[in-house]
Amino acid sequence: MKTRTVKIYREIAELDAAWAEQTRALAAARGLTVLNLIGSPGSGKTALLEAMGEVGDLASRMAVLEGDIATTKDGDRLQAKGIRVAQLLTDGGCHLSAQLVHRAFLDLPLDELDLVVIENVGNLVCPACFDVGEAAKVAVLSVTEGEEKPLKYPRLFRDAGAVVLSKIDLLPHLRFDLSACLEILAQVGKGVPVFQVSAVSGRGLEDWFDWVRGILSRRRGGGCSRDGRTAR
Amino acid sequence: MHEFSLCESLVRAILHELAGLGASPPRLVKAVVSADRMQYLVPDNLTRAFEILTRGTVAEGAVLELRIVPLIGRCTDCGAAGDVADPPGPCPSCGSHRVEVRSTGGVTLESLEVEADEDPNRQDLS
Numbered sequence: 609m610k611t612r613t614v615k616i617y618r619e620i621a622e623l624d625a626a627w628a629e630q631t632r633a634l635a636a637a638r639g640l641t642v643l644n645l646i647g648s649p650g651s652g653k654t655a656l657l658e659a660m661g662e663v664g665d666l667a668s669r670m671a672v673l674e675g676d677i678a679t680t681k682d683g684d685r686l687q688a689k690g691i692r693v694a695q696l697l698t699d700g701g702c703h704l705s706a707q708l709v710h711r712a713f714l715d716l717p718l719d720e721l722d723l724v725v726i727e728n729v730g731n732l733v734c735p736a737c738f739d740v741g742e743a744a745k746v747a748v749l750s751v752t753e754g755e756e757k758p759l760k761y762p763r764l765f766r767d768a769g770a771v772v773l774s775k776i777d778l779l780p781h782l783r784f785d786l787s788a789c790l791e792i793l794a795q796v797g798k799g800v801p802v803f804q805v806s807a808v809s810g811r812g813l814e815d816w817f818d819w820v821r822g823i824l825s826r827r828r829g830g831g832c833s834r835d836g837r838t839a840r
Numbered sequence: 841m842h843e844f845s846l847c848e849s850l851v852r853a854i855l856h857e858l859a860g861l862g863a864s865p866p867r868l869v870k871a872v873v874s875a876d877r878m879q880y881l882v883p884d885n886l887t888r889a890f891e892i893l894t895r896g897t898v899a900e901g902a903v904l905e906l907r908i909v910p911l912i913g914r915c916t917d918c919g920a921a922g923d924v925a926d927p928p929g930p931c932p933s934c935g936s937h938r939v940e941v942r943s944t945g946g947v948t949l950e951s952l953e954v955e956a957d958e959d960p961n962r963q964d965l966s
Binding site for chain 2: 609610611612613614615616617618619620621622623624734737763766795798
């Protein structure tokens with residue numbers, strides 16, 4: 609059989625990637641900032657959002673796209689705090705797809721918002737690999753997970769625009785090496801800002817809120833890049 | 841990971857390219873695809889997905905070759921660059937741990953080997 613070879617050199621974009629670009633374009637057109645909150649199950653993502661729900665200037669112009677495999681429990685928690693929330697259920701999917709996020713995005717009252725926070729499915733692996741149209745990924749890492757986590761899941765911590773180190777009220781009860789963790793984050797994350805917080809005690813939250821405020825004001829000034837790095 | 845959904849896009853692109861090669865698309869013999877290690881592709885999973893998704897198409901039975909290309913790291917202290925692991929170790933030139941890793945991109949469809957048309961007037965595009 610005679611054959612011939614044709615050179616192609618074509619980038620294969622995941623089918624889902626086009627949806628991410630649509631969300632990004634819509635957010636840009638409406639002056640919206642989109643954050644993608646990613647962390648292990650139980651890392652404290654929902655608690656962080658509950659805390660944001662108590663802050664008037666942020667909560668009044670914020671909506672959450674709440675992603676879970678099953679149940680509306682997290683969405684219910686946020687709704688109880690008066691936060692605008694749309695619950696997304698993947699029914700077994702390990703990460704939110706850009707298509708699902710885009711559909712939910714279209715249902716939001718976009719004119720009333722400055723900030724949309726996507727709380728991704730609890731998972732340090734897959735959500736880190738899929739763009740859903742966010743301005744920045746925010747990694748949520750709990751001190752109960754061990755200081756070496758960023759080495760084990762480098763992609764998320766390398767790509768994140770910010771890291772929230774949660775549950776610091778538990779430090780006295782753990783053998784967590786905080787300075788080692790911060791050193792690892794500095795190495796893997798190349799200077800990513802790290803916010804040590806406790807949603808229970810409130811410690812450290814104000815610095816996190818200020819970072820979000822900074823992103824929002826830069827967006828209003830038109831200065832938020834795609835990978836979130838200039839959003840620091 | 842998620843080789844199946846990636847393969848859906850890949851097969852779609854391949855069939856599109858094949859359709860552009862003539863009035864009737866030629867049969868595919870081999871497709872060469874490249875990706876770096878940061879794409880975390882499991883070759884067997886990709887091959888299996890390819891077999892399933894090409895059934896009943898002109899790409900059925902074709903070989904899928906996956907080339908893993910090097911990750912490029914650059915030391916932000918001394919500027920040395922080269923192939924690195926993921927995550928990178930210390931810079932081999934100066935020992936610094938400040939080595940940035942750049943993925944070469946996503947997944948690239950490099951080439952298609954197809955059954956040749958016996959028509960002597962056809963131009964070979966390769």
